[in-house]
Amino acid sequence: MSDVFSDLVGVDDAVAIMRGTVKNPVQAYLLTGSSGSPLIDGARRLAAALVCAEAGCGRCDDCRQALAGIHADITEFEREGSNWRVDDIHEMETLTRRYPLGRRRVNVIPRIDLTSLASIPALLKVLEEPPSRSSFILTTESFPAHLATVRSRSFEIRLPALTLEAIAQSLEREGVPSPTARLAAENSGGDISRARLLAKDSGLEARIAIWRSVPERLTPRLGTARELSTQILAAVETVLEPKKAQHKAQWAQLEETYSQAGMKRPPGKKDFDDKAKRELKALTTTELEFGLATLARVYRENFLGHLEAEAASKAKRATEILALIDEANEVLSTNVNTDLLLTTLFARIART
Numbered sequence: 001m002s003d004v005f006s007d008l009v010g011v012d013d014a015v016a017i018m019r020g021t022v023k024n025p026v027q028a029y030l031l032t033g034s035s036g037s038p039l040i041d042g043a044r045r046l047a048a049a050l051v052c053a054e055a056g057c058g059r060c061d062d063c064r065q066a067l068a069g070i071h072a073d074i075t076e077f078e079r080e081g082s083n084w085r086v087d088d089i090h091e092m093e094t095l096t097r098r099y100p101l102g103r104r105r106v107n108v109i110p111r112i113d114l115t116s117l118a119s120i121p122a123l124l125k126v127l128e129e130p131p132s133r134s135s136f137i138l139t140t141e142s143f144p145a146h147l148a149t150v151r152s153r154s155f156e157i158r159l160p161a162l163t164l165e166a167i168a169q170s171l172e173r174e175g176v177p178s179p180t181a182r183l184a185a186e187n188s189g190g191d192i193s194r195a196r197l198l199a200k201d202s203g204l205e206a207r208i209a210i211w212r213s214v215p216e217r218l219t220p221r222l223g224t225a226r227e228l229s230t231q232i233l234a235a236v237e238t239v240l241e242p243k244k245a246q247h248k249a250q251w252a253q254l255e256e257t258y259s260q261a262g263m264k265r266p267p268g269k270k271d272f273d274d275k276a277k278r279e280l281k282a283l284t285t286t287e288l289e290f291g292l293a294t295l296a297r298v299y300r301e302n303f304l305g306h307l308e309a310e311a312a313s314k315a316k317r318a319t320e321i322l323a324l325i326d327e328a329n330e331v332l333s334t335n336v337n338t339d340l341l342l343t344t345l346f347a348r349i350a351r352t
């Protein structure tokens with residue numbers, strides 16, 4: 001059977017449950033799994049199946065628009081900050097109260113484990129009494145105690161984390177050559193959306209090589225730290241290209257849909273651009289996190305090599321460097337100047 005769920009590999013039980021439920025949809029679904037579970041991919045496919053007249057055929061306009069992220073009856077909500085704040089949830093209310101234009105309205109709220117205790121009453125209010133023919137799809141990676149009420153009102157579907165093998169296989173099925181699929185899977189951190197993007201990213205190998213070359217290229221000269229930082233940030237820019245192309249295609253498709261419906265121009269260009277910008281920023285951060293992880297791996301390999309030899313001082317140096325990389329990784333998630341962060345990190349490593 002080929003449908004919107006066919007490419008969701010490695011989570012067969014969850015797929016069977018989702019296929020079974022779309023003909024008699026419930027009001028709230030809760031997709032649960034650890035980091036590395038295809039929660040958002042699962043949520044988007046379930047949303048597509050809920051708006052399709054044939055339970056997610058994968059071929060009709062509803063399915064295609066849903067999977068491209070531009071279906072008028074599906075809203076995937078985003079947080080402004082690291083947590084769902086009361087304001088974020090109040091903003092949801094208007095949209096979730098809308099009646100569907102087509103078969104069903106679907107509201108996707110990712111990572112409700114990031115809802116603070118103070119925001120729970122507002123969230124419950126949103127989940128209560130939506131218009132008929134509406135569904136919520138919530139995702140969570142954990143169950144803080146204050147989510148018990150939300151959990152008890154939802155139909156829970158568990159999605160196990162994907163193995164790197166399953167991710168590589170999935171990419172191969174989508175037509176990615178095997179060596180590329182493997183490299184993309186290994187660098188995806190278990191996140192299939194990231195793996196898909198990396199599979200289209202011709203600069204991946206070169207970027208890994210730059211990060212791996214850092215230890216041997218570093219000198220105590222501050223200039224070297226700066227050069228390395230510039231080179232890495234320029235390489236990271238190339239990662240953004242496939243994503244930028246994807247944004248352009250999404251907007252073009254949206255324009256086409258509106259012009260076919262006899263309307264001049266889709267609304268919300270500014271929101272669309274803002275969302276695109278946030279996605280690019282998040283992608284840069286993820287990419288640097290993976291770069292730092294690659295660098296840490298090189299130092300860890302060195303460290304293991306020195307454990308056996310008697311060069312205890314070198315092992316100590318590697319441990320100190322790993323701590324510096326950890327520290328940089330923590331700062332990365334704040335709104336930091338990445339060039340300054342990398343230059344400082346490299347200069348500190350060189351002095352260690």
Ligand SMILES: [Zn+2]
Binds near residue numbers: 052056058062063
């Ligand atoms: Zn369909």
